[in-house]
Amino acid sequence: MFDKILIANRGEIALRIERACKELGIATVAVHSTADAHAMHVRLADESVCIGAPPAKDSYLNIPAIVAACEITGADAVHPGYGFLAENARFAEILEEHKITFIGPSAEHVRLMGDKIKAKETAKSLGIPVVPGSDGPIKTIAEAKEIAAGIGFPIMVKASAGGGGRGMKLAMFEDELEPALSAARNEARAPFGDDTVYLEKYLGRPRHIEVQVLADGNGNAIHLGERDCSLQRRHQKLWEEAPSPALNESERVRIGEIVAVAMRKLKYRGVGTVEFLYENGEFYFIEMNTRLQVEHTVTEEITGLDLVIEQIRIAAGAPLSLRQEDVRFNGHAIEVRINAENSHTFRPSPGTITHFHPPGGLGVRVDSGAYAGYTIPPFYDSLIGKLIVHARTRNECLMRLKRALGEFVVDGIETTIPLFSALIAEPDIVDGNYDIHWLEDHLSPNT
Numbered sequence: 001m002f003d004k005i006l007i008a009n010r011g012e013i014a015l016r017i018e019r020a021c022k023e024l025g026i027a028t029v030a031v032h033s034t035a036d037a038h039a040m041h042v043r044l045a046d047e048s049v050c051i052g053a054p055p056a057k058d059s060y061l062n063i064p065a066i067v068a069a070c071e072i073t074g075a076d077a078v079h080p081g082y083g084f085l086a087e088n089a090r091f092a093e094i095l096e097e098h099k100i101t102f103i104g105p106s107a108e109h110v111r112l113m114g115d116k117i118k119a120k121e122t123a124k125s126l127g128i129p130v131v132p133g134s135d136g137p138i139k140t141i142a143e144a145k146e147i148a149a150g151i152g153f154p155i156m157v158k159a160s161a162g163g164g165g166r167g168m169k170l171a172m173f174e175d176e177l178e179p180a181l182s183a184a185r186n187e188a189r190a191p192f193g194d195d196t197v198y199l200e201k202y203l204g205r206p207r208h209i210e211v212q213v214l215a216d217g218n219g220n221a222i223h224l225g226e227r228d229c230s231l232q233r234r235h236q237k238l239w240e241e242a243p244s245p246a247l248n249e250s251e252r253v254r255i256g257e258i259v260a261v262a263m264r265k266l267k268y269r270g271v272g273t274v275e276f277l278y279e280n281g282e283f284y285f286i287e288m289n290t291r292l293q294v295e296h297t298v299t300e301e302i303t304g305l306d307l308v309i310e311q312i313r314i315a316a317g318a319p320l321s322l323r324q325e326d327v328r329f330n331g332h333a334i335e336v337r338i339n340a341e342n343s344h345t346f347r348p349s350p351g352t353i354t355h356f357h358p359p360g361g362l363g364v365r366v367d368s369g370a371y372a373g374y375t376i377p378p379f380y381d382s383l384i385g386k387l388i389v390h391a392r393t394r395n396e397c398l399m400r401l402k403r404a405l406g407e408f409v410v411d412g413i414e415t416t417i418p419l420f421s422a423l424i425a426e427p428d429i430v431d432g433n434y435d436i437h438w439l440e441d442h443l444s445p446n447t
């Protein structure tokens, strides 16, 4: 087992990883930018190293500074969390070259799944159903028109290197194809350094359903059920739940098995998420994330497993701690993302938190690095915490969520808490009857 893990991240996920390390008796090193010197993840770590200026490229994405921090502190492994360097294959390779373990999949698998075109090809070859589309990159507008005519409009133009909802453009009709192609290319070029695009059939009213996997890299893999992340704004998830209110037991077992078999064939290692759109009883692969996800917590609540501890054990060479038949799903869990944003306009609301009182009680979990007196820096994403509730049934879970949201006090800034308090009163949400467009359709047109 590792002696010391460096956590190459910030915010709630850095804290989350520190907690797992502490339970395993592993020392922790926090890294931080100058803007995060007073952050909770720095305060709770055993050691900390300042790695640069506030912009992420100078600190949380600064590979030489992070490797130097490992060498100075003697860390023998790095946990990348999510975002930043979590899906950077080159980072994983550089760490290995320095005899530091990257807590994640092989660099080869990170690279493969980071290229959405190759990821789709691989998924297809492993027996996973995919969204119909161009089997590869689009080079010319003539080619795009021909393929689009074959698939049928509307068409989604997607950047192969895209992520976080960027590099995706919808073309309703043929004359919108050319502008959509150039818009998707433009949006991907600067942030991802690659403007390769491909075409996909646009699914009208699907749900976003993703399957959590756990694998040891030696051909053993299990699935931990699905999460429903259909409540999104601008392709960003805001509310996630497990199990999905839309799936029945046989669909759950079917898609879980397809994914687990594929991961065994791939000899995948670590945690990962295979994402699908689900419409009319069919699953369509869209991408795979080769890392821990923000919403991993709902899977933890219904399985009783600590996914970060599992990741660390696997990275240290341990076999899987359980078999598929040992996985038990217990009750229902919902996570809502507490963002420092206005709950109507979604405008970021950085500033100082004057009062902070997280809810508690049975089945309530708050993963957050926020505290009274904490000033949210304007340089990073607006997620300041996650509220996760667990109960025996979905109805109980909704009642508990309502109660917990009512208890939550975050003063001094604006948050998304009022949005969720409003959502739990919506009949469609109560009934679990929503798709990926529901939230945007529901929000007033001026937002």
Ligand code: ADP
Pocket: 131, 156, 162, 163, 164, 165, 166, 168, 200, 201, 202, 203, 204, 208, 232, 235, 275, 277, 286, 287, 436
């Ligand atoms: P990213 O990597 O940017 O998150 P994804 O491929 O995971 O991109 O897609 C994010 C979201 O975009 C999905 O959850 C869904 O809401 C929407 N989306 C993606 N592909 C399609 C499609 N072919 N048809 C309709 N919606 C789509």
